[in-house]
Structures are given as C-alpha cells and as structure tokens.
Amino acid sequence: MDNHLKIFNSLSGKKEDFEPQAPPYVGMYVCGPTVYGDAHLGHARPAITFDTVFRYLKHTGYKVRYVSNITDVGHLEHDADEGEDKIAKKARLESLEPMEIAQYYTNRYHEDMRRLNVLRPSIEPHASGHIMEQIKMAEEILENGFAYEINGSVYFDVVKYNEKHDYGKLSGRKLEEMISNTRELSGQDEKRNPADFALWKKAEPVHIMRWESPWSDGFPGWHLECSAMGRKYLGESFDIHGGGMDLKFPHHESEIAQSVAATGREPVRYWMHNNMITLNGQKMGKSLGNAVSLRQFYSGEHPLLEQAYDPITIRFFILQAHYRSTLDFSNEALQAADKGLRKLFAVFQTLEQIEAGDTSGFDVAGFEKKCYAAMDDDFNTPVLIAHLFDAVKAVNAAKDGHISLSSTDIENLKRLFNIFVFEILGLVNTQESKHxxxxxxxxxxxxxxxxxxxxxxxxxxxxxxxxxxxxxxxxxxxxxxxxxxxx
RNA sequence: GGUCGGUUUGCCGAGUGGUUAGGCAACGGUCUGCAAAACCGUGUACACCGGUUCGAAUCCGGUACCGACCUCCA
Known part of the structure; x- marks a missing residue:
C-alpha cells in the first residue's frame, strides 16, 4: 500500500496522514438518513462524498467495512419535550404504521441512491433493530456516573462529563459559553442542565413508537443509535466517521461523549464533514422549505428546475466541488456540468478510434501520478477532474493529428480513465446504448x-x-x- | 449575541508567496458540401483598506458583505 493519503480531520482541524489502526482493515461509519421523507439534493452530498471515499480506499487496497445507518426511530421535533417524533407524526397524519412510513421511504432512498451509482454500504443497520444495544449503552453510562434517571427518562450529564473530559472539542465550543448562551424557558424541564441530552425518553401515551426498557416504555435519545451501532459493528474505536457539517454539533459531539462515558475510549480517529449545498447562497434544507428532492431533479418537475437532470450529472456536479466547500446549485451550473460530463465520456470512444504513433506526445505516467496525488490530498475530486480533462485534450489532439500517442500510451490511458472515471468517481454513462x-x-x-x-x-x-x-x-x-x- | 467559515475572471469551481487549474459560456481561426463535434488561439480575475516582503490574490491586522452552527437538519 504505497500511498500517502491525507485526510482533513475535523477533530484537529488539519490534514493528517491516514493511518488505519489495523491495516489493511478500515472501519468507516457515516450518518445516514432519517426516513420520513424523500431524499433531497443535500442528502446526495454525504452519500456521494463517502461513496467516493469508500471506492478510493478500496481501490488503494484497503478492506473497508462501511457502515451507514437508517434512522427509522424518528428524532424528536424541536418542541421535543412534547414527545412526538417525525416518523410517528407522519404515520399519524397518513394513518399508517410507523414502520410502513420508514420502509416506504427507505425503499425510495435506496432507489434514489442507486441511480446516483452510490454503492450500498457493507452494513446498513436500522436504529429500530438495535434498541437493546442502545439500552445497554445507556446503562453503562449510568453505571459510570455520567447520566441520571428522572421520571422514566435518562439524561446525559454534560456538566459532570465535562469535569473529566472535553465536551465541545469537536465543534470548538466551551461548555460554560454554551450554558450562558442557552436560556431555556420551559420551567417543566426535567434536565438538570439545558446542555444535557436524552439517552432514553419516556413515551407519552400518544406516542406510538415505543419499546420496553428498565426505566420506562419509551424510545432512545437522538444521538445514541450511532454510538451504539458504530461500536457494535466497528468496535469501540474505529477509523473514520463521516457526516454533514450540520451534524457536528450537537450530534457528533454527543456521540463522542456517550462513547467515552460508556467505554472510556475515544471512538473515532478521523472525523470527516462534508459541507452544505446551497440554493441562492442559502443552505438547502427541509425546514427552510427550499429543498428540491432527488426525484424532482430526475424528472425536472419543480418550479426551480429548467429541465430534468441525469442522476449521474448530479453526481458529477457534486464531485466537481471539493467536499469541504459549499456548493451552490443553479440550472446553469448543472447544465455546464452535464456538457462537461458528455465531453469526458466521449474520450472512451475517441481512444478506440485513434491510431497509435511511434512517439509519446503526452506524459501518461505523470498524468497518473497527478491523479493519485489529487485523491491523496483529502479526496480532491475537482483537481482530479481537471487532470482528466487535460488528458481528454491530449487524446482529442491525437485524434486530430496534432500530437502522437504510442500504443502503450493509449492502453494506459484506457486503463486510467476506466479506473478514475468509473471505479473511483463512480460515474456511469447511462446514455450509452446497451443494445x-x-x-x-x-x-x-x-x-x-x-x-x-x-x-x-x-x-x-x-x-x-x-x-x-x-x-x-x-x-x-x-x-x-x-x-x-x-x- | 457566541463560535466557525467564506468572498476568485460572464457562470460554476480549484489552487498558490513569484510559473496556464479545469468545466461551461463568449470571440477569432482550422476542418467540413453545410452544420455539429474536435482542434488552435484570445480573456490576465482573486471584496475593501493597511502592513510584512525584492515580490501577495496567496502571510498578518482591520473593514464590509454573505453563510453555517448554537434547535430537528446531509
């Protein structure tokens, strides 16, 4: 494994050499969707980002176990203490079993991702299938004195935790500042401190998603599933944890706290966060009402869309920006991406047509080096794509007789384009005839x-x-x- | 209000202390029966004000504007 992969670690805020703890094995966990609605463009970003990470790690010889959850136990809505979660609410509104809602949107999510050519993770655990593990973890945290029970609910004691550990190290916050900045009004709050969060929540009578626990009939807290399932499938300490930047706090911060409180071990070595997709400079989000679903992109049926877009064009569009930069959506940008993509795909045909010469007019070995260097530099796909277009230019120039490519050059270019375009970037020419x-x-x-x-x-x-x-x-x-x- | 990040040529979007990112669009040319495609050539950009430096868009300080997180969120 002769590479020098560097990953930007959100924990240190720096690019670090990637050294898995047990090579050639790599454990990677990525926060998946809450299945109570169709996936929108924003969901495509982490899926494609970490799919590309998954593909590249495998390509460079690692044996990767990629775990990504399906959250089918709804997170509480922000009037949280009323105790209704998103899936249950949707189920009530549509007179369906909650699991029917979850299954329906899980199926649709899988289909949306398949069209983006996103590989299925190695393990895709459902939160509802790991209630036992979550209860056990809550018990451990209680035993270790970092949580308290009240009225059938269990809360994580952030203040106590922060005495021995650092709550806020991932998101760069200080607990004191957070407390002074939070002025919770609800006098009914059971929590000792506003910064505390639920590990287990007692269900109100109307709450239809509920499980038995030592404390009450209820449901697990917001952050516990990822800690419990990551630990179960990847161990108490694993290599990579990914997700959207908006999950950094409080979700990932709390995950770290829970794991440390339960096991005493730092759960994740490299934290990776993808940036947001924006629409007119604003984050695209369900609650902001500016989200365009992937299905709407595929069909073109949305007031903001001028046309339907090939899912692979969306993938290419996302890969043309670095995952840690915001990416602004517009029809113009998407159409430009589509044209570029067609040009890129055309090179495969051109490579079949050109005749080999005696000399090399293009440094294929240097091209290969640059491509790997781009990916090794924190998965810099836009730079990789720029190099690919340089090679496209050379191939086209050879076709027009401006430069010469040897038969070895042509074979190597075919090999490299296949590796980088299809295997690593995961693009696929859907418009190619199969008949x-x-x-x-x-x-x-x-x-x-x-x-x-x-x-x-x-x-x-x-x-x-x-x-x-x-x-x-x-x-x-x-x-x-x-x-x-x-x- | 607190924390963090951004501001790059018509659009999207990389990058860097001194050398062409790339894609799309535009213009001129080659090719072509015509067109398209392709190729060749053209753009000399980095919010503003100071500072460091032989040299900064790139480093430092300040200003403005935008955004993210602080509440579910990819």
Missing part, C-alpha cells in the same frame, strides 16, 4: 449517409442526420469517419 442491434442499425445509417455524401446527395445525407438527431442520436463527422452519441 448491439441498435448500434448496428445506426452504423448502417451512417454508411448509407456516407455513400449519399460521396454522391453529393446532400438532401438524403442531411435527412439522415436530421432525423437521427430528432430521434436523439447525434452524428459527429471526423477525419476518421463518423461517430455518434445519444443526446
């Missing part, structure tokens, strides 16, 4: 048109070209003959 007979028919029409052109029968040749274009097949005349692509 041999279709390909043959198009080739026949091209031949007929070629003959017509030879006979100067331009009426016929233009008719073939125009009619094919109307049917979605675009002909491209070149020196070496005519090629085609789907529109």
């Amino acid at each position: 041999e007979s279709f390909d043959k028919i198009i080739q026949l029409l091209i031949d007929i048109r070629q003959e017509a052109r030879k006979n100067k029968n331009f009426t016929l040749s233009d008719k073939i070209r125009d009619e094919l274009k109307a049917s979605g097949v675009i002909l491209k005349d070149g020196k070496e003959g005519t090629s085609w692509t789907l529109a």
